[in-house]
Amino acid sequence: xxxxxxxxxxxxxxxxxxxxxxxxxxxxxxxxxxxxxxxxxxxxxxxxxxxxxxxxxxxxxxxxxxxxxxxxxxxxxxxxxxxxxxxxxx
Numbered sequence: 836x837x838x839x840x841x842x843x844x845x846x847x848x849x850x851x852x853x854x855x856x857x858x859x860x861x862x863x864x865x866x867x868x869x870x871x872x873x874x875x876x877x878x879x880x881x882x883x884x885x886x887x888x889x890x891x892x893x894x895x896x897x898x899x900x901x902x903x904x905x906x907x908x909x910x911x912x913x914x915x916x917x918x919x920x921x922x923x924x925x
Contacts, residue, residue, distance in 0.1 A: 838886075838907040845881050846903065850874060860903040875900055882906065888913040 836844070839860055847855045850869050864870040870878060878900065879890050888910065894900075899909040 838910055839903055841885060842882075842903050842906050842910075845878070845885075846870070849877065849881075860907075863897075863901050864903070865897070865901055878906070882910060886910050886914065 843855075843860065846864065846869065847853060858867060858869065862869075865872075865875075875895070879895070882888060883890060890913075894909070894913075897905075899905055
């Protein structure tokens with residue numbers, strides 16, 4: 836299962852009661868009402884736990900968290916950053 840599928844499955848299971856209503860991976864989760872501001876915090880916890888990443892306050896912006904596609908891309912960037920940091924660590 837790729838990142839988008841994992842994130843989508845979490846959203847469907849936890850916010851749509853298992854009913855995938857066919858929203859697109861580029862649809863705004865906030866504007867469509869799928870996720871509210873409290874739900875964003877739940878999504879952040881899921882991303883941190885599932886992908887072993889840490890999000891900072893600066894990461895909590897719509898460009899990173901408003902769509903499934905944005906979340907998957909953001910996680911990819913975070914994971915790539917961890918790899919680069921690990922390679923440069925003494």
